Amino acid sequence: MIPQEKVYSTDVSPYTQSSVSARVEALFLNNLGKVVTRQQIIRVATNPLTGKEPENWHQRLSELRTDKGYTILSKRDWALLTPEEYVMPHAERRAAAGRRVMPSTACWQAVLVRANNRCEWSEDGQRCNLAPGDKDHVGGGTVKLTADHMVPHSTNPATDPDDMSKWQALCGRHQVMKKNYWDSSSGKINVMGILQAVNERQKLEALDFLTNYFGHKPK
Ligand SMILES: [Zn+2]
Structure with missing residues (x-):
């Protein structure tokens, strides 16, 4: 590219x-x-x-x-x-x-019931579980849950506003994390997204790590 x-x-x-x-x-x-x-x-x-x-x-x-x-x-x-x-x-x-698609009100209510009104982000089998009004001790601030469309928007979002299986409730910190650093199509960390977002010093640290890891220095 x-x-x-x-x-x-x-x-x-x-x-x-x-x-x-x-x-x-x-x-x-x-x-x-x-x-x-x-x-x-x-x-x-x-x-x-x-x-x-x-x-x-x-x-x-x-x-x-x-x-x-x-x-x-x-x-x-x-x-x-x-x-x-x-x-x-x-x-x-x-x-x-x-194109930004949102769940219908009824669908979002059903998602919140399923989520037990808590953040549904899961990492290594551990659910986030922060609830609205909680203090987020990692990210700071007060938790608010918003709707996250689980599959990429390019795959026919038009049919999804009423389908609760296509949505999850996330806290603000996990919305940001997913948006920037999580590839929802593969369920893997978006390494390139992270590398693009970090500053030049951090990019150099990553380069240093990789050149050591692979046992050679680039020219
Ligand atoms: Zn969360």
Whole structure:
């Protein structure tokens, strides 16, 4: 997914689409696999008629990822990028990105009954069992249970709002943990998600661990 080498876009063409989002999207699609800089994004985000520079281009960028399902690499994903550089490696979009399905009220009530009104997260056979109003001594704060769709949203979520077997009650800490670090399709820890999320020092520690583990150092 990460390009072989860093190639900078030299795009200076005009972008006349009517919305900031459409202009930024077109910029990335015209420069697949190339490094697009913050300056280039701001240039096309700027209203071509009024010359007004939008303050919220960063928000539009994140919507291309979350709502439209595009892959846009940043320094977090590729160490060679600076914090002001981005790459869309290909034009494929994750199916059903951004579509958020919720259980019906009756279904959620049935889930809470099954859950005995406690967090249903289970790890090594140990249930979390935190209840609403409890103090979470690990994550801090007061527990609130919310609905978690157990299978990835791309697999036909439309039929699930009334099916209690597709939902579980989770505390806030476990919602975050599952979202970021748990691959619900395989039931395994999302190691790559964790490595992407941690800071550079932690990435280097992981690299050090792996090179020791495999008995050689990379060039
Ligand atoms: Zn929990």
